[in-house]
Amino acid sequence: MADTPILALEGLSKRYRRDRPPIFENLRLALGRGDYVAVMGESGVGKSTLLNLLSGLDRPDAGHVLLDGVDITRLDDDAATRLRRRAVGFVFQAFHVLPYLSVAGNVALPLDLLGVTGPQRAQRTADMLAAVGLADAAGRLARELSGGEVQRVAIARALVHRPRLVLADEPTGNLDPRNAAQILGLLRDQVKAHAGAGLLITHSRAAAETADRILVLEADGLHPPAGGR
Amino acid sequence: MKRLEAYLSRHAQTLIGSLGRLARQPFATFLTMAVVAAALALPLLLDVVLVNARAATLGWNQAFDLSVYLDKKTGEDRRQALVRDLQARPDVAAVRLITADQALAAFRAASGFGKALDALTDNPLPDTLIVTPSLAASTPEGTAALRAAIAALPNVETAQLDTDWVKRLLAILEVLRRVVQVSAALLGAAVVLVVGNTIRLDVASRRAEIEVMKLVGATDGFARRPFLYGGLWYGLGGGLLALAVVGLATHLLAAPVARLAIAYGSPFRLQGLGLRPAGEALLLAVAASWLGSWLAATHHIRAIDPT
Numbered sequence: 001m002a003d004t005p006i007l008a009l010e011g012l013s014k015r016y017r018r019d020r021p022p023i024f025e026n027l028r029l030a031l032g033r034g035d036y037v038a039v040m041g042e043s044g045v046g047k048s049t050l051l052n053l054l055s056g057l058d059r060p061d062a063g064h065v066l067l068d069g070v071d072i073t074r075l076d077d078d079a080a081t082r083l084r085r086r087a088v089g090f091v092f093q094a095f096h097v098l099p100y101l102s103v104a105g106n107v108a109l110p111l112d113l114l115g116v117t118g119p120q121r122a123q124r125t126a127d128m129l130a131a132v133g134l135a136d137a138a139g140r141l142a143r144e145l146s147g148g149e150v151q152r153v154a155i156a157r158a159l160v161h162r163p164r165l166v167l168a169d170e171p172t173g174n175l176d177p178r179n180a181a182q183i184l185g186l187l188r189d190q191v192k193a194h195a196g197a198g199l200l201i202t203h204s205r206a207a208a209e210t211a212d213r214i215l216v217l218e219a220d221g222l223h224p225p226a227g228g229r
Numbered sequence: 230m231k232r233l234e235a236y237l238s239r240h241a242q243t244l245i246g247s248l249g250r251l252a253r254q255p256f257a258t259f260l261t262m263a264v265v266a267a268a269l270a271l272p273l274l275l276d277v278v279l280v281n282a283r284a285a286t287l288g289w290n291q292a293f294d295l296s297v298y299l300d301k302k303t304g305e306d307r308r309q310a311l312v313r314d315l316q317a318r319p320d321v322a323a324v325r326l327i328t329a330d331q332a333l334a335a336f337r338a339a340s341g342f343g344k345a346l347d348a349l350t351d352n353p354l355p356d357t358l359i360v361t362p363s364l365a366a367s368t369p370e371g372t373a374a375l376r377a378a379i380a381a382l383p384n385v386e387t388a389q390l391d392t393d394w395v396k397r398l399l400a401i402l403e404v405l406r407r408v409v410q411v412s413a414a415l416l417g418a419a420v421v422l423v424v425g426n427t428i429r430l431d432v433a434s435r436r437a438e439i440e441v442m443k444l445v446g447a448t449d450g451f452a453r454r455p456f457l458y459g460g461l462w463y464g465l466g467g468g469l470l471a472l473a474v475v476g477l478a479t480h481l482l483a484a485p486v487a488r489l490a491i492a493y494g495s496p497f498r499l500q501g502l503g504l505r506p507a508g509e510a511l512l513l514a515v516a517a518s519w520l521g522s523w524l525a526a527t528h529h530i531r532a533i534d535p536t
């Protein structure tokens with residue numbers, strides 16, 4: 001059991017409506033320590049849906065999602081939520097940053113949920129803010145930030161509790177290439193530094209290439225891209 | 230130990246945080262608390278009335294006298310002998326004789342029928358003994374036994390223990406007690422609904438925030454906590470407000486009631502709400518309010534799907 005994958009998908013299928021074909025069927029994937037994968041795919045193919053299944057926010061119609069060997073699809077809602085807050089860092093496509101909370105408050109949310117308090121909370125939050133270049137913005141309200149800055153807050157929040165699995169849904173969509181590269185580098189470093197696994201969803205080939213490998217999501221599975229690599 | 234400390238400090242933070250949130254909307258908060266207070270003040274005031282009415286009748290009951298009517302053949306010697314015998318009884322505190330002549334004179338003075346009464350050739354009123362039971366005998370059983378003993382004496386026509394009106398009053402008070410209970414239950418349910426509705430609106434207005442908390446890993450229970458504390462505050466605030474209203478009302482009534490009692494020579498004074506009923510009312514307010522917030526928050530937070 002020494003090399004239980006951090007994330008394993010087994011025959012994962014999802015459909016939203018009975019009268020429609022499934023979004024995807026029979027997905028398989030295994031990510032071990034330090035694995036960092038990019039998933040590309042057409043808009044509407046189900047990339048965000050896939051991340052929701054991986055994080056236990058939604059349930060598949062068939063198949064299993066194992067996080068560190070624990071099948072999150074078999075847990076009840078509360079247990080799945082607890083597993084998600086401990087083991088998963090999620091950068092949402094729509095950010096989901098709280099506008100009336102300070103930047104530091106937003107970033108510290110996962111620590112608050114995990115009961116990390118006092119100097120440890122302050123230190124981790126400050127370190128993370130510095131890492132995403134927002135050290136000077138800690139006290140500002142999130143609603144005052146630019147789109148790119150909000151994105152950095154979302155990324156800092158996903159990493160602050162050093163999760164085993166980092167899921168990022170288009171984390172650099174709003175950033176200029178220079179900032180995008182910096183953020184992608186940070187994501188990659190964090191995954192590697194804490195020997196976790198990462199899954200990056202992106203439309204950008206350049207962004208995808210910061211990962212170790214690229215997969216393309218299609219209705220019948222996750223495939224290597226046609227152009228090689 | 231560390232975990233427990235962290236857990237408690239998180240609860241304390243949520244508790245203070247929810248209070249701060251209420252303080253930032255003073256008008257809406259006060260309105261909810263006022264509705265809770267109004268719902269509670271009504272049964273509390275009824276209860277005060279009830280407790281005082283009971284205390285008052287208890288006094289009357291103990292000071293209750295027997296009216297003993299003697300027959301027409303009773304002579305002066307026999308009357309005095311009866312008074313002596315009755316006074317010697319251990320279950321009798323005092324005996325007062327009102328002769329037929331005294332009774333008639335009193336009636337004449339009180340009624341103003343002076344001339345008309347002169348037309349009577351015969352005094353129709355009987356001699357009457359007013360017998361006050363001793364304190365020890367001033368129980369329903371004691372007075373009943375005393376009445377039976379006196380009724381059996383020669384020359385006694387009737388011995389009357391006129392408790393009918395007291396019984397009627399006690400029956401009314403019993404009905405009132407039920408009214409208090411039923412209205413307390415109904416108004417308690419109203420508190421549950423009012424606070425539940427307020428919390429429902431609170432949840433709706435913070436929907437986006439709850440979605441994010443759920444996404445980041447808050448369980449429903451965690452997201453619910455500030456709303457439960459909010460309900461706690463509504464109950465506590467409303468309960469204290471209700472107690473203040475009842476306190477003020479009894480304070481304002483105390484002086485006029487005392488004047489009235491003095492005018493009737495009664496030692497009766499208005500009692501305020503006791504410490505115990507006040508505590509129970511506060512507990513009920515907090516419990517009903519907490520239940521309302523629990524029901525509303527649980528239902529409406531569960532219904533929020535963050536994806």
Ligand SMILES: Nc1ncnc2c1ncn2[C@@H]1O[C@H](COP(=O)(O)OP(=O)(O)OP(=O)(O)O)[C@@H](O)[C@H]1O
Pocket residue numbers: 016023041042043044045046047048049050093536
């Ligand atoms: N809750 C839902 N109920 C019904 N259909 C849904 C739901 N969520 C997503 N869908 C549908 O499922 C499909 C996949 O959606 P998803 O958001 O996963 O796509 P995506 O690959 O992330 O697209 P994009 O690249 O534009 O973000 C879409 O056709 C979408 O309309």
Ligand SMILES: [Mg+2]
Pocket residue numbers: 047048049093169
């Ligand atoms: Mg998407």
